[in-house]
Amino acid sequence: MSAVLELLDSTALIPFWARAHDAALEEPILGDTTALDMAAMVRQRFAEPPVPTITRVGCCLRNLAMDWWLCQLVERQQVETTVVIGAGLDTRRQRLPELNSRFVEVDSAAIIELRDRWIPAAGATRLAGDGLHVDTWLRTTNAAEPASVAIVLEGVLAYQQPERVARFLGDIREHLPGAYLLFDSPSPISARSANRPQPGREARPAYNWAPWSTSRLGDRKDRLMIIEEKGFMDFPRAMTSCFSRRDRIIHTLPLLRRSYRMTLARVPGGAGA
Numbered sequence: 244m245s246a247v248l249e250l251l252d253s254t255a256l257i258p259f260w261a262r263a264h265d266a267a268l269e270e271p272i273l274g275d276t277t278a279l280d281m282a283a284m285v286r287q288r289f290a291e292p293p294v295p296t297i298t299r300v301g302c303c304l305r306n307l308a309m310d311w312w313l314c315q316l317v318e319r320q321q322v323e324t325t326v327v328i329g330a331g332l333d334t335r336r337q338r339l340p341e342l343n344s345r346f347v348e349v350d351s352a353a354i355i356e357l358r359d360r361w362i363p364a365a366g367a368t369r370l371a372g373d374g375l376h377v378d379t380w381l382r383t384t385n386a387a388e389p390a391s392v393a394i395v396l397e398g399v400l401a402y403q404q405p406e407r408v409a410r411f412l413g414d415i416r417e418h419l420p421g422a423y424l425l426f427d428s429p430s431p432i433s434a435r436s437a438n439r440p441q442p443g444r445e446a447r448p449a450y451n452w453a454p455w456s457t458s459r460l461g462d463r464k465d466r467l468m469i470i471e472e473k474g475f476m477d478f479p480r481a482m483t484s485c486f487s488r489r490d491r492i493i494h495t496l497p498l499l500r501r502s503y504r505m506t507l508a509r510v511p512g513g514a515g516a
């Protein structure tokens with residue numbers, strides 16, 4: 244197998260193992276059995292990295308939030324095409340077989356090669372390239388109906404340089420007014436803490452993009468419209484029992500409540516957006 248993973252590509256392994264370990268539990272959060280079925284193949288090809296409990300839970304809650312939002316948008320017929328930028332080794336098509344949306348999966352050539360070997364496309368279009376360049380995938384969407392497109396970026400934007408993210412947001416405002424945008428982001432406090440030197444830290448690229456507030460992204464007259472935002476403490480207690488009492492108390496402080504958040508937003512400019 245020829246795929247060689249660069250540092251950024253290799254970030255796909257942590258959420259993959261989070262899903263695989265979660266699916267092996269008696270009471271999983273996500274229950275992605277396809278990830279569990281893939282575990283032996285992935286382990287044989289790459290060493291299995293350690294995944295702390297809190298990381299496992301965080302990755303699965305992130306997938307769960309995006310799954311919920313996406314299902315709602317598709318069921319209400321607001322979305323026909325889903326573009327997943329930085330698909331990694333995610334198995335959303337298998338997790339949500341009933342999701343009636345055209346799917347486009349974008350990632351590096353090495354990750355797309357692994358997806359082609361390990362994960363049935365199930366009708367998805369796969370594209371190797373830089374997903375933050377809209378030209379990589381724009382033609383696969385229905386240009387006449389930009390508001391029927393959902394763009395999903397999970398675990399992707401935080402690793403990018405702020406100017407790249409700003410350019411990307413400007414491009415989707417220009418080309419896809421009214422589209423839905425599903426993404427996650429750390430606050431600067433959370434990014435600073437995650438970037439502190441710690442054992443194993445060198446194995447992960449640094450968080451570079453960490454906005455104070457998602458509602459202030461973009462120019463003053465051209466902001467993203469935030470539809471819903473979630474932090475980990477917004478999930479049912481049964482799913483977040485791994486967070487210590489101290490973490491819970493800290494996360495009730497207004498500044499820290501959403502120090503890491505998942506966001507469902509709408510790109511300004513479309514009818515009704």
Ligand SMILES: C[S@@+](CC[C@H](N)C(=O)[O-])C[C@H]1O[C@@H](n2cnc3c(N)ncnc32)[C@H](O)[C@@H]1O
Nearest residue numbers: 252254255258329330331333350373374397398
């Ligand atoms: C942390 S992983 C998340 C993978 C997947 N979203 C998940 O939740 O399992 C980030 C992924 O984004 C990909 N990625 C990062 N920057 C990208 C870019 N500019 N274009 C396409 N893919 C990118 C990486 O190769 C990696 O597969």
